[in-house]
Amino acid sequence: KQEVTQIPAALSVPEGENLVLNCSFTDSAIYNLQWFRQDPGKGLTSLLLIQSSQREQTSGRLNASLDKSSGRSTLYIAASQPGDSATYLCAALRSNDYKLSFGAGTTVTVRA
C-alpha cells in the first residue's frame, strides 16, 4: 500500500520568501507524481506532473523534483506572493492500478 506524507503540515512565510514543500512516498513503483493546489472549498488545480523517468519539471515560479529511488519529491515556489496561499497536495500514481495516493497536504500562508 502506498503511503504519501507531506511535511510540513502548515507553513507561514512573508511575501517574497521562497517556499519548499516536501513529499515522500513509500512505494517507488509509481507511474508519475503530481502536485496540486486546492483553495478552500474548491477542487484541485494541477500544477506540475513529473513522469517516473523524469527528475524535475518547471513552470514559471514553480519547480518540482523527483527522486524515485529515495521516494521523495519537492516543490519549490520562488518569490512567494499572497496569492500563493492555498493547500498544496502531492499525489503518486501507482503503476499497478493507476490510482492516485494523496498526501494530507501542506497549507501555505503568505503574509503581505
Next chain:
Amino acid sequence: GAVVSQHPSWVICKSGTSVKIECRSLDFQATTMFWYRQFPKQSLMLMATSNEGSKATYEQGVEKDKFLINHASLTLSTLTVTSAHPEDSSFYICSAPTGDGAYEQYFGPGTRLTVT
C-alpha cells in the same frame, strides 16, 4: 489543460432522499473517471473507479449500494448517493485522466453535499 466539470456545485437534501452528481470531461474523452470524498481539513479519499461501459469498482469500505456510479458515455459519469443521511454530508470530487499516456489527472470543482 483539460477541463472537468461537476454539477451541481452544492446541494442540500433531506435525509432519506437520493442525490445525483454529474462529472463531465468537456474537451476530452475519458474511459475512466474517479470519485473522491473529502472531509474538512482532510485529504482526498478514493471512493471508486468509474469505467465507461462496465461496472464501477469500489474501494474497500465503500458501500456500492449507497453510492451508485454510472459511466454512460465517454464524457459523463454520475454518482448517486441513495437514501442520504447526515453522515454522507461531504465534499465530492471527480477526476479524469488524459488518455495520452501521461495519465495526468484533471479534477472537477467539487460538489458540496449537505444532508439535513
